[in-house]
């Protein structure tokens with residue numbers, strides 16, 4: 001699978017809507033977060049021979065940090081500086 005290049009326009013996080021087991025019907029699908037990214041995250045270890053990168057908005061960046069606690073040293077997080 002080819003790596004998706006970092007997207008400077010949109011956060012590349014996939015948002016999974018909260019799902020209650022009381023809800024009937026199919027699970028809601030993950031959708032891409034379309035917020036404006038403020039951070040870029042790069043792997044410091046190559047996965048499948050490639051270094052993954054993705055852009056994240058501040059909210060998804062915080063979630064990412066929570067989810068990867070203990071493995072954060074495997075990533076570089078840099079703030080995106082833009083001229084507007």
Ligand SMILES: [Zn+2]
Pocket residue numbers: 011012013033034035056057058059060061
């Ligand atoms: Zn996001």
